Amino acid sequence: MVRSAAYRIAIISSLAFAIATCALGLFVYLSAHAALAGQLDDRIREDGNTLLNEYRHEGRLGLFDAIAGRERQNGSNELGYAVFDVKGVRIAGSLITDMPEPGLRNILFRDPEEGPDPARAFTTLLPDGSRLVVAADREPLERIDRQIVTLFGAAFVGVIAIGAIGAVMLGAYLRHRLSAMNVTAEAIMGGDLDQRVPVGPRGDEFDRLASLMNAMLNRIAELLENLRQVSSDVAHDLRTPLARLRNGLENGLRHGLPRDQRDKAIEQAIARSDEVLSLFAALLRLSEIEAGRLQQAFAPVDLARLTREMGESYALALEDGGRRLECQLAETAIVLGDRELLAQALINLLDNAQIHTPPGTRIEMRLETEDSRVVLTVADNGPGVPERDRARLTRRFARVDASRSRPGHGLGLSLVSAIAGIHHGKLSISDNHPGLAVTLNLPEARP
Amino acid sequence: MKVLIAEDDRETAEFVRKGLEELGHVGHATANGTDALHYATLEDWDVIVLDRMLPGIDGLSLLRRLRAAGIPTPVILLTALGRIEDRVEGLESGADDYLVKPFAFSELAARLNAVFRRGPAREVTTRLSYGIIEMDLLKREVRCGGKLALLQPREFELLEELLRNAERVMTRTMLLERIWGFHFDPQTNIVETHMSRLRSKLAEAGARDAIETVRGVGYRMRPDN
Numbered sequence: 001m002v003r004s005a006a007y008r009i010a011i012i013s014s015l016a017f018a019i020a021t022c023a024l025g026l027f028v029y030l031s032a033h034a035a036l037a038g039q040l041d042d043r044i045r046e047d048g049n050t051l052l053n054e055y056r057h058e059g060r061l062g063l064f065d066a067i068a069g070r071e072r073q074n075g076s077n078e079l080g081y082a083v084f085d086v087k088g089v090r091i092a093g094s095l096i097t098d099m100p101e102p103g104l105r106n107i108l109f110r111d112p113e114e115g116p117d118p119a120r121a122f123t124t125l126l127p128d129g130s131r132l133v134v135a136a137d138r139e140p141l142e143r144i145d146r147q148i149v150t151l152f153g154a155a156f157v158g159v160i161a162i163g164a165i166g167a168v169m170l171g172a173y174l175r176h177r178l179s180a181m182n183v184t185a186e187a188i189m190g191g192d193l194d195q196r197v198p199v200g201p202r203g204d205e206f207d208r209l210a211s212l213m214n215a216m217l218n219r220i221a222e223l224l225e226n227l228r229q230v231s232s233d234v235a236h237d238l239r240t241p242l243a244r245l246r247n248g249l250e251n252g253l254r255h256g257l258p259r260d261q262r263d264k265a266i267e268q269a270i271a272r273s274d275e276v277l278s279l280f281a282a283l284l285r286l287s288e289i290e291a292g293r294l295q296q297a298f299a300p301v302d303l304a305r306l307t308r309e310m311g312e313s314y315a316l317a318l319e320d321g322g323r324r325l326e327c328q329l330a331e332t333a334i335v336l337g338d339r340e341l342l343a344q345a346l347i348n349l350l351d352n353a354q355i356h357t358p359p360g361t362r363i364e365m366r367l368e369t370e371d372s373r374v375v376l377t378v379a380d381n382g383p384g385v386p387e388r389d390r391a392r393l394t395r396r397f398a399r400v401d402a403s404r405s406r407p408g409h410g411l412g413l414s415l416v417s418a419i420a421g422i423h424h425g426k427l428s429i430s431d432n433h434p435g436l437a438v439t440l441n442l443p444e445a446r447p
Numbered sequence: 448m449k450v451l452i453a454e455d456d457r458e459t460a461e462f463v464r465k466g467l468e469e470l471g472h473v474g475h476a477t478a479n480g481t482d483a484l485h486y487a488t489l490e491d492w493d494v495i496v497l498d499r500m501l502p503g504i505d506g507l508s509l510l511r512r513l514r515a516a517g518i519p520t521p522v523i524l525l526t527a528l529g530r531i532e533d534r535v536e537g538l539e540s541g542a543d544d545y546l547v548k549p550f551a552f553s554e555l556a557a558r559l560n561a562v563f564r565r566g567p568a569r570e571v572t573t574r575l576s577y578g579i580i581e582m583d584l585l586k587r588e589v590r591c592g593g594k595l596a597l598l599q600p601r602e603f604e605l606l607e608e609l610l611r612n613a614e615r616v617m618t619r620t621m622l623l624e625r626i627w628g629f630h631f632d633p634q635t636n637i638v639e640t641h642m643s644r645l646r647s648k649l650a651e652a653g654a655r656d657a658i659e660t661v662r663g664v665g666y667r668m669r670p671d672n
Contacts, residue, residue, distance in 0.1 A: 317641070
């Protein structure tokens, strides 16, 4: 129970309620008591003063008459009266008590039926030295006090009881809701990655947490799947060059091989290992870009100028291969980024357009700025890519050509996509009718 | 050339040392930063090859201390792949060149030659020539035995770089750095295609085989041209 946050919260809140009830009770008790006592005092003081007036106008006898008249009308709960002479002997009124000092006092009087009883008395010194006492029984006041205490005592016990029951229920409810998540988490730790937290229909905070957890689990599962795919692809892509490397070295080692042929075998082996190294370089570069650390060094880059330069570097080589490069570039287009990464993206796009199209293809580079976006498109009128294959083009090691007979390691577009990503941009692939259009959409930097 | 190799991976250090010996240079390997600093300050070296990560004192601090102590020996910094941002830091700390591991020995050798012979800042020159090739940097013209070769700007820069370093081999990555400003290998054949166009244009103008391919290393002007 101590370890349960739910129980703790419920117990603390019901304790707080109980304390609040107590404080309220105390406040009601004190203020009601003070008000009633004040009322009692006012009443006896007022009546004392009335009688004093009687004495002034009518004299001692008038006073005695007034007292006698009042005592005749009195019911049991009304006021009691007494007049004491200078020696302290009661000379009028039926109140049985010792002579009190003047002013408001608590006194004890003798009730003929009940015995000694506390009362509140107002004593006035008369001009002739005798004392007039007007007293009220305190019994009704004490009864109200007792009632208030009983009432709030009961309320306190009730609040504690309700709080305790609430604590147990709330605790049980929270444990029930959380246990669904615990069960799922344990299942996932146990290796069942398909488990998801059940989401209730109410859409409360638990349901929202559950959906969030599920979304997180989906993303993790996706990444794991991606990782699994990548590892198996890396293994696959490495096997081929490594096997060729091995065969080449084995051939070179054969006895009686002329020197020049052996040198050739070694050179080929070096070329094969370069292939493997370049695959790793590309993978590391990809993860470096995705780590996003390079963003710290971003500076304004004129993408129009860079594209123009890359276009110039590529145009002639493309022409040599029988393709044509056409550029329609905005005058300037400033983006915040890394010049070399953006150049890498352009290189990969141009290389792709070159490798995956037949001679005679027209390749087009367009760069325009619109609505604070810089839009760069590399399009060709080659064979294009079927729509169902386009989505996976940006995945690592994705190749439309399943036989993997074309050059490249299938990382080109994932690299471009990652570069677009860290520049807060987007890579999209669409149909160029005919051919393929690859578009980079980047935010424009205000100069 | 007398080279200090500060590299904690024995295999790499040995591979570099042997390679240097075969080229007729002297290499001395040390595996930790404290020793490297000691050797670098006590003896005169032509070039220091410095690993970025060293036990004792790391490569960058060592480099800063050398420069602070006024030791101008050229330094080539070695770093593991995947830390591009280190490059800027390395060059700012006073490195003369930068090489990403794993590297081919020929690449290191070419860069060692380049930093060793770099000497004082390039003298202001308006003409470069080698054999029958003459380059006018003001008119941006290239003539081979008087015959004009029409070069594209990048081809011109490529030839200029080769002519300025006529005795040395320029590797593919050095050319990518100096002409295109790429400090990474973009895994493209941009250098090869430009080189092949440059060669055929020079051949057309009469300078056949003026540029030599050094297998597995790079390019240089053919000495017997």
